[in-house]
Amino acid sequence: MTTADTPRLGNVAEPLHDDEIHVWKLDYQRAEGRKPLIGLLARYLAIQPSAVALREGGHGRPALAAVHGDALDFNWSHSGNHALIAVARGIAPGVDIERQRPRPKALEIAQRFFSDDEIAVLASAAPERRSGVFLDIWTAKEALLKAHGNGLSFGLDRLSVVGDDALIQLRRFDGEDVNGWQLQPLALGHAFVGALAWRGDARRIRLRTLASAV
Template identity: 50%
Template structure:
């Protein structure tokens, strides 16, 4: 379950503590790229966006430069004209978002990249439910692997997730204690499927949509 955030990121930033994760839904355009993300993170850090810089770790995950401290961490994902940003203190969140759409090759992809049990469960679903279940699995797996730090290049088959209509949960993760992991779906909008994951104790998840234009380029 999630609860609402104040729509002003500056006000919301003051409420972020070690028991919470903040999730922001914002517009995404290819032109501005990461600039809206940087503006949002700058509001949390209390600095000008022009002073903020990101670096990529050895596995390509963007992180705040060490000069901004090592307490705050984030992750983001975009699909179409939508993006989600997860911000937390003391943990590395992983988040993923996908647009609901037909996936005619869902079974082909599942049999190639997913755990065998997941692929079999997808094959047993009615065709009308399969695309939704595939996207739920995909977002869940990517969120976990991003929180893990290695991304999908580490291998989607290394973890197994309960297949909808079962409740979303992590059932197996190679070389990991699944009891140490949290995974939950996010209800963003009717046309979107999203998931959030992190390694650590349960936390309260608070979410909001960034007001239109707040993070836009200004002249």
Template identity: 50%
Template sequence: MPIPLTDVPAIAARLDDAALHVWRLRYDPRQGRAPLRALLGAYLGLPADAVELVAGSHGRPQLAGAQQGDTLDFNWTHSGDCALVALGRHARPGIDVERRRARPRGLEIARRYFAPGEADWLARQPPDRQDEAFLVLWTAKEAVLKALGRGLAFGLHRLEIDTSGAAPRLLRLEQEDPAAWQLQPLEVDREHVAALAWRGTPRCIWQWVLAGDD
């Protein structure tokens, strides 16, 4: 059941170092970041218009230092009308969501930009599974890059996702110990594929849907 914004502060109070919170919001480009600011305000105990966002060194949106303090960080992503927001304390989450649709150039993109092992794995997938497999790789790689605080310019080939198990796993990340990272696929709905990543120990992931105007 969707949660009204007025109930969010009580949920926010339960966010600790053992958990990450993930919210689904309805995205409307005419509203821009207004719903995001409202959600962040509920976690900070501030009105939405008092939430100050700044761009990090690689363009990643983040809370201004005085509001972030030493604890709260967030990341958000959107595809179509679906937006996801991840929040953590003493953790920098990275999150990505993509709408399921045909990706006729998926293998071509993988051959050009992904690690060779990832492209080879994608090529081995049955044709009717390649679009889904591409999105699993893409969202996992994006989530890690966003948690790292970097964008696509970092280079998609500089990290590699192991897809041999039941869930994707970070196999390689240049200048980082992949064992220090967590990567988790997210269940959103039948129309989207999503992933969440962070550096640190495993945490419980709690997911909610924020009520909005329909």
């Protein structure tokens, strides 16, 4: 995974190769809605933002409308004042970002929604690390389920992303061959946790920070 900074959206002119996934971290305000997403997609499609047409895919996942063909696929997530946008060709990426903050009910939430092995890992974590471990697991599962297409409605307990060594790695995914999936934690600094997932072969991940979406 490579990382770099790009000052403004107007500088985004990097080619998206078939063996790559571009992931953009950017400042975000909820009042902006999808404007930053549409602006970035417009750069990749080489069209004006007003010409970008989206449709609602299954389970609320936005997708490019048929008028754009199958040129690329994307996914995005936002938390606090930041967002992540993943763009790729030939695969459906799933991405998730969560802001680091204390989660005193992390174990209680896990006992309701996580798999037994994930609950065990979380329960064994030192109290001061538990919120971080919870987010590592949560973002991985969310990214996988977004790439899968069914989102949280599939059931968080129907996949597991930890094993005996407590490392984040896909170990079980009901109805899926885990060897056909990729899961990559993202280095987003101390304030955020993120993950990227997709079904298919390994790809190069280019993580970029977009200082401004305008």
